[in-house]
Amino acid sequence: MTIGAESLAAVGGAVALAGGLGGAAMGMAIAGYKGVATLAEQPQHLRSVIILAALPMSRVFYGLIAMVLIISIVVPKIAAMPDPGGSGFAVLACCIIAAFAFGFSGMYQGTVCGSGISSLIKTRGRILTNALVLAVFVELIAVLGLVFTIMALSILGLM
Amino acid sequence: MIISPESLAVLGGAIALAGGLTGSSIGVGWAGSPAVHTLTEDPGQLRNVIVLVSLPMTQTFYGLIVLILILTRVVPNIAAMPDPGGNGFAVFACGIIAACAESFSAAYQGAICGSGISMLPKTKGAILTNAVMLAVFVELLGVLGLVFTIMALTMLGLF
Numbered sequence: 367m368t369i370g371a372e373s374l375a376a377v378g379g380a381v382a383l384a385g386g387l388g389g390a391a392m393g394m395a396i397a398g399y400k401g402v403a404t405l406a407e408q409p410q411h412l413r414s415v416i417i418l419a420a421l422p423m424s425r426v427f428y429g430l431i432a433m434v435l436i437i438s439i440v441v442p443k444i445a446a447m448p449d450p451g452g453s454g455f456a457v458l459a460c461c462i463i464a465a466f467a468f469g470f471s472g473m474y475q476g477t478v479c480g481s482g483i484s485s486l487i488k489t490r491g492r493i494l495t496n497a498l499v500l501a502v503f504v505e506l507i508a509v510l511g512l513v514f515t516i517m518a519l520s521i522l523g524l525m
Numbered sequence: 526m527i528i529s530p531e532s533l534a535v536l537g538g539a540i541a542l543a544g545g546l547t548g549s550s551i552g553v554g555w556a557g558s559p560a561v562h563t564l565t566e567d568p569g570q571l572r573n574v575i576v577l578v579s580l581p582m583t584q585t586f587y588g589l590i591v592l593i594l595i596l597t598r599v600v601p602n603i604a605a606m607p608d609p610g611g612n613g614f615a616v617f618a619c620g621i622i623a624a625c626a627e628s629f630s631a632a633y634q635g636a637i638c639g640s641g642i643s644m645l646p647k648t649k650g651a652i653l654t655n656a657v658m659l660a661v662f663v664e665l666l667g668v669l670g671l672v673f674t675i676m677a678l679t680m681l682g683l684f
Contacts (some may be wrong), residue, residue, distance in 0.1 A: 452529030459536035463592075466543035467550070474554020481561035489565050496564040496571065500557040503578055504550060510585055511546050514592070518539065521596045 371444050371454030378461030379436035382515070385465030386429025389472020389508075393422025396476035400483040411486045414494045418479040421501050425472040428512045432464045435516065440524050453524060460518045467511020475504035530603050530613025537620025538595035541674070544624030545588025545631065552581025552635025559639040567646040573653045574645065577638040580660050584631035587671045591623045594675065599683045612683060619677045626670020634663040 397419040404411055440457055447453040482497025519525040560574045599616055606612045641656025678684040 449529050449531070451527060452532035455528050455532035456535040459532065459539040462536075463539050463543045463546065467546040470547045470550035471554075474550045474557075477554050478557035478561065481558040485561050485565040492568075493561060493565055496568065497561050499571075499575070500560050500564075500578060503582070504553050504557065507546055507550050507553065507582065507585060514542055514546075514589055518535075518542075518592060518596060521593070522535065 371450040372441050374451075374454035375436060375441050375444055375457035378458035379433035379440075381458070382432035382436070382461040382464040382468070383426075383429035386425040386427075386432075386468035386472070389469040390422045390425040391472075392469075393425070393472040393474075393476025393479070394419055396473070397422065397479040397483060400480035404483050404486055408487050411491060414486055414491050415483055417494070418483050418497060418501070421479050421498075421505070422472045422475045424505065425468040425508055428508055429464070429468050432461065432512060432515060435525070436461070436519075440519060443524055447524070453522070456522055457519065457524060460515050460522070463518065464511050464515040467514075468508055471504050471508040471511070475501050475508075478504055530609040530611075531600050533613035534595055534600050534603055534616035537617035538592040538599075539620075540617075541591035541595070541620045541623035541627065542585075542588035545585045545627035548628035548631025549582050549585045551628075551632040552584070552638070553578060555632065555635035556581065556638040556642060559643045563642050563645050570645045570650060573650050574642055576653065577642050577656060577660070580638050580657070580664070581631040581635045583664065584627040584634075584667045587667050588623060588627045590671060591620065591674055594678075594684075595620065599678060602683050606683070612681065615681055616678065616683060619674050619681075622677065623670050623674040626673075627667055630663050630667040630670065634660050634667075637663060 401415040401419045444450050444453050478501050482493055485493045556578045560578050603609050603612050637660050641652055644652045
């Protein structure tokens with residue numbers, strides 16, 4: 367069995383989405399543990415807990431954007447490249463950027479959101495804005511991962 | 526399917542950026558968790574907290590510089606080398622220098638920034654200068670990783 371260049375590129379898209387799903391799952395779990403402990407003490411913080419615990423979920427959609435772009439735009443272009451096999455492998459390499467960015471930023475955004483959730487009771491919910499500001503810093507890294515993946519594919523002439 | 530040397534070189538650039546994004550995620554996450562607790566105690570420290578939390582993000586851009594240099598300057602040179610296959614793998618090897626330097630320096634810069642952030646309420650913000658100074662030492666390792674990767678590529682005649 368020979369692995370085709372298009373299928374290697376499809377693996378790349380799948381790896382990007384898998385990284386997003388893995389990061390989102392871990393981040394939401396880390397924030398969710400703290401959320402349960404907070405809600406056990408003060409159930410009225412449910413709204414803030416849901417906002418903070420749902421933040422790492424955005425990685426799934428970034429991963430989906432990467433996969434849809436690769437399957438719909440990049441894969442049809444590979445056959446026309448001068449070196450299709452090498453281009454397929456290069457697409458997989460570029461998607462490793464996205465996978466690492468989504469996986470790790472999702473996980474560590476979960477720790478920031480979890481700390482915010484733990485502090486909700488002490489500050490009577492006022493920490494929400496500051497926790498969101500700090501979580502957005504980690505979000506930015508995931509967005510940069512998506513943008514730089516698309517940029518690398520453009521430099522290679524695949525997008 | 527044979528992996529072409531150009532695509533191995535692209536993989537080298539991609540892991541350099543992936544390392545930068547991973548390290549930045551971990552670093553910002555590690556600094557962000559103490560930041561929420563600091564803001565719980567003293568919300569007036571928001572400005573100092575944001576300065577310290579955003580420091581580990583720079584490693585992403587060092588990784589990006591390595592990726593762009595490899596994609597635009599090194600990849601077109603490979604075909605003209607006496608041993609293209611070996612040179613593609615050598616570029617991948619040089620990418621590992623950058624990947625390790627950026628990921629570890631960003632993660633542990635986050636640890637230093639997190640310690641600095643924890644001390645902000647106790648010192649009423651006076652620790653900021655010293656914390657930034659200590660964080661710059663770790664930043665230096667990220668810069669050295671970038672410079673030495675470029676140096677290694679130059680010594681191989683690929684740059």
